[in-house]
Amino acid sequence: MKKDFIFTSESVTEGHPDKLCDQISDAIVDHFLQQDIYSRVIAECAVSTAIVFIAARFESNATVDFPHIARQVINQIGYEQHAFNGKTCSILTSLKELPSEEHYSFDEKKMSDDEIDLIPVKNQVTVFGFACNQTAALMPLPIWLAHKLARRLTSVRLQKMLPYLAPDGKTQVGIEYKNGRPYRIYSITVIASQNRPETSGGPELKKLKDDIRQTVIDPVFQDEEIMADENTRIFINPDGPFILGGPSVHSGLTGRKNAIDTYGEYSRQSGAALSGKDPLRIDRIGAYAARYAAKNVIAAGLAGECEVQLSYSIGISRPVSIQIETFGTGRIPDEKIAALVEKHFDFRLAGIIRQFNLRHLPSTIKGGFYRKLAAYGHVGRMDIGLPWELTDKAKILRQKGEDLW
Numbered sequence: 001m002k003k004d005f006i007f008t009s010e011s012v013t014e015g016h017p018d019k020l021c022d023q024i025s026d027a028i029v030d031h032f033l034q035q036d037i038y039s040r041v042i043a044e045c046a047v048s049t050a051i052v053f054i055a056a057r058f059e060s061n062a063t064v065d066f067p068h069i070a071r072q073v074i075n076q077i078g079y080e081q082h083a084f085n086g087k088t089c090s091i092l093t094s095l096k097e098l099p100s101e102e103h104y105s106f107d108e109k110k111m112s113d114d115e116i117d118l119i120p121v122k123n124q125v126t127v128f129g130f131a132c133n134q135t136a137a138l139m140p141l142p143i144w145l146a147h148k149l150a151r152r153l154t155s156v157r158l159q160k161m162l163p164y165l166a167p168d169g170k171t172q173v174g175i176e177y178k179n180g181r182p183y184r185i186y187s188i189t190v191i192a193s194q195n196r197p198e199t200s201g202g203p204e205l206k207k208l209k210d211d212i213r214q215t216v217i218d219p220v221f222q223d224e225e226i227m228a229d230e231n232t233r234i235f236i237n238p239d240g241p242f243i244l245g246g247p248s249v250h251s252g253l254t255g256r257k258n259a260i261d262t263y264g265e266y267s268r269q270s271g272a273a274l275s276g277k278d279p280l281r282i283d284r285i286g287a288y289a290a291r292y293a294a295k296n297v298i299a300a301g302l303a304g305e306c307e308v309q310l311s312y313s314i315g316i317s318r319p320v321s322i323q324i325e326t327f328g329t330g331r332i333p334d335e336k337i338a339a340l341v342e343k344h345f346d347f348r349l350a351g352i353i354r355q356f357n358l359r360h361l362p363s364t365i366k367g368g369f370y371r372k373l374a375a376y377g378h379v380g381r382m383d384i385g386l387p388w389e390l391t392d393k394a395k396i397l398r399q400k401g402e403d404l405w
Contacts, residue, residue, distance in 0.1 A: 006186050008174035009142035009264025011150040014375035015077050015167020017252025021045035022374035024073045025254045025276030030368030035062035037359040038105045043276040044254045047247040049083055052091045059098035067091040078167045083248035108354040119350040120315045125283040129290025130267035131298040132305040134182055138298050139380035141182045143264025145173040147376045148220045156215050164202050166193040168245025182226055187233040193245030209236040261378045267307050275374045279358035282312050282349055289352045291379045292388035293345045299394035302337055302401045304329035310347055317348045332404045340400050344393055356387040
């Protein structure tokens with residue numbers, strides 16, 4: 001692996017059409033679980049000019065108003081365009097009730113270890129979790145900074161610091177690495193949409209660029225160890241004005257931003273969407289468990305980078321394989337780290353649900369839980385108390401690892 005390179009990751013704001021779809025899908029999941037913790041639901045969404053399409057399959061005792069949820073999310077994000085808004089957009093639904101499976105109406109908190117072992121997964125998937133020592137959150141620096149810029153761009157809009165901003169936006173950060181470590185900011189890109197053109201009172205392009213530099217970029221980097229320098233390439237709407245944006249300009253679809261949801265392609269990620277799925281879907285919660293293990297390996301000081309790969313087969317409760325890759329940064333062999341991880345982490349479906357309390361979180365967190373994950377990343381978040389971001393197993397891993405040094 002090269003030690004000197006440039007790596008770039010992107011993020012998008014919560015108003016991006018794909019992220020709008022993710023948030024509608026996860027808001028639906030929240031509403032089901034808030035009423036019935038044993039709900040099974042898969043909700044997918046697509047948006048385009050003046051239209052929202054929701055496809056959902058579910059088995060639940062809950063009563064869910066799908067159009068109301070969609071309109072609520074659209075309004076909360078701030079879409080007030082004539083071509084797309086929560087009041088007048090058409091909403092189409094394709095709903096199917098799944099057959100009841102009492103096998104999955106289990107109370108994981110009351111189950112013995114042997115009983116948990118009897119709950120198989122219903123999906124075939126390979127998921128990945130990653131962590132590294134580039135940031136306090138143990139995330140790769142490019143995606144960490146790209147998310148910070150996207151959140152700041154949204155914050156500036158919601159606080160009306162720049163009243164001409166519209167919800168849609170993109171960010172991108174390139175990091176130059178030397179000897180495998182972040183060295184300098186190579187590039188910064190911000191694409192901000194406006195709610196009106198210059199001819200109708202919108203900003204001139206030069207003013208937009210100055211405003212974004214002062215209110216978005218400078219505040220984000222002022223507390224970072226690595227800051228932009230005189231050679232950093234900074235691009236703000238390089239293709240010119242971006243008027244309106246959102247579904248009236250480009251369509252959106254649930255699950256189309258997997259790299260943004262995870263590690264910005266610095267590490268591998270599963271091809272399965274994370275949003276719109278209840279906790280019984282191992283292709284969602286397995287990714288959280290893999291991140292939990294990888295983060296604790298790094299927090300324990302066993303490696304500088306760690307990728308955890310879990311492969312699941314239908315009808316089996318445990319992963320059929322657990323693989324660890326530390327990219328030459330491990331203090332002990334990867335095989336020994338894998339053995340420690342397999343011993344000290346529970347990767348079974350019911351075990352993960354119990355460990356992270358995944359069925360109850362939508363009811364215990366104000367405003368729901370899963371929707372909060374649908375923008376700015378499912379992992380590496382320091383603004384939400386995510387159970388898979390804990391490093392409570394680092395101590396035991398460090399102790400066991402020291403015996404192998």
